[in-house]
Amino acid sequence: MSMAKRKIRDAAAQVDVSDAVLARFLGYHLKRAQTVLMGDMNGAIAPLGLRMITFSALAMVVANAGLRQSQLADALAVERPNLVVILDDLEERGLITRDRVPSDRRAYALRPTPAGRTLFDEATAAVAAHEARMLAGVSAADRAAALRVLAAIRHGAGGA
Amino acid sequence: MSMAKRKIRDAAAQVDVSDAVLARFLGYHLKRAQTVLMGDMNGAIAPLGLRMITFSALAMVVANAGLRQSQLADALAVERPNLVVILDDLEERGLITRDRVPSDRRAYALRPTPAGRTLFDEATAAVAAHEARMLAGVSAADRAAALRVLAAIRHGAGGA
DNA sequence: CAAATAAGTTATAAAGTATAATCATTATAG
DNA sequence: CTATAATGATTATACTTTATAACTTATTTG
Known part of the structure; x- marks a missing residue:
């Protein structure tokens, strides 16, 4: 069977696929972009021993030195029990401390160590550089517009 | 203890928290918006027995009637093994069929049933309505810009 | 034709996210 | 003031999502 014929037969057997039916939805692009960015970003800070969630924390x-775990959980929209292990990691590595709050001895005040501040600086530079690379071809105006749209989605869910 | 005094003491005990340190990163907004939109969207189509991934499939x-499972897995960026259970669900509910491809008897050609088309129409309307609600306050220009940014992220990850 | 490759599946593991229950402490109602 | 309710943090656990390895059947390639 000739190469030409084979190609024709293969083309007949396999349909051309397009995701146009989903591309009309912003949610689809949002999910795809999020997956890509998150994966790539995790790769960028993995050398520092961080993931996106640990970097965020x-x-x-x-x-926000001195904030409590419950405040941090709220701010990051992470369930309290799940934050515990994230902070365990940061604390064991000497990046933050958990200090008992004298006025409320149930609570811990979270504070960075010098090592934590240093790693934060390095990681911030890495993340910023990574984002700059990802958004190299994007205008500042588009970037600002995207931020507005994302903020609207985040704050307006189910609204009106 | 007076109300005023209590408030002062509470303010001293609890630091004001801001996520400004993360808000400079588009990736942060992306993740937060994605979580909110996905959750809300799943709620919108749950009455139809669908999740975002099953709706997408x-x-x-x-x-793309007649496409194969591997093509669909590639198009949706889902691992093949994970797609199997999604299609099992759709097939068991009579929404799609898996037809053996005569020219390649390893493969299945996926096709919608009439019931599948009907549910797709209903779900599409629900998703579109939901997105319209979420983006009510957003200009068409911003929406288009956001699409461009998300496409750039999705396709340019790690690039140059 | 034998060996390598591909489609789909099964089983399983790893990671992320959510819920319930518990302990210690603080706030509140009577 | 004390009993009760509520809160901060934790542990244990379950559920969901995503990823990997191995297998079967069929096709392709050397």
Whole structure:
């Protein structure tokens, strides 16, 4: 069987596939982009021993020193029990401390260590560089518009 | 203890929390928006017995009748083994059929049933209505810009 | 024709996310 | 003031999603 004939037969046997039926939905693009970005970003900070969720937690502790676990869980939309293991990791690696709050001895105040601040700086640079690479071909105006749209989705779910 | 005093003490005990440190990253907004949209969307089509992934699979079969499982898995970026159970569900409910391909008897050609097409129409309307609600306050220009950004992320990951 | 490859499946594991129950402590109602 | 309710953190656990390995059957290739 000739190469030409084989190609024709293969073409007949396999339908051309398009995701146009889904591409009309922003939610579809959102999910696909999120998967790609998250995977790629995790790769970018893996050398620092971080994942996106651990980086987020560390960043929030650096920027909001003294906050409590429940506040952090709320801010990141992570269930409290799941945050515990994330903070265990950061604490064991000497990046943050859990300090008992004198005025409420149930609570822990989370604070970064010097090592935590240093790693945060490195990771922030890595994440920023990675995003810059991913958005290289995108105009600042489009980037700003995308931010507005994402914020609207995040805050307006089920609204009106 | 007076109300005023209590508030002062509480304010001292609990730090104000802001996620500004993360808000500079588009990836953060992307993840938050995706979580919200996905959850809300799943709620919108749950009455039809669908989730986003099963709706996506059904839609692709309707729009690309005759495609094979491996093509569908590639198109949706789902691992082949995971697609099997999704299609099992759709097939058992009489929404699609798996037809042996005569020219390649390893493969199945996926086709929608009339019931599948009907459910697809209903679900598409529900999803479209839901997205319209979520994006009510967003201009068409912003929506288009967001689409461009998401497409760039999806296709340009790690690129140059 | 034998060996390598591909389609689909099964089984399983790893990761992410959610729920219930518990302990210690603080706040509130009577 | 004390009994009760509520909160912060934790443990244990379950559920969902996603990924990997191995297998069967069929096709392709050397």
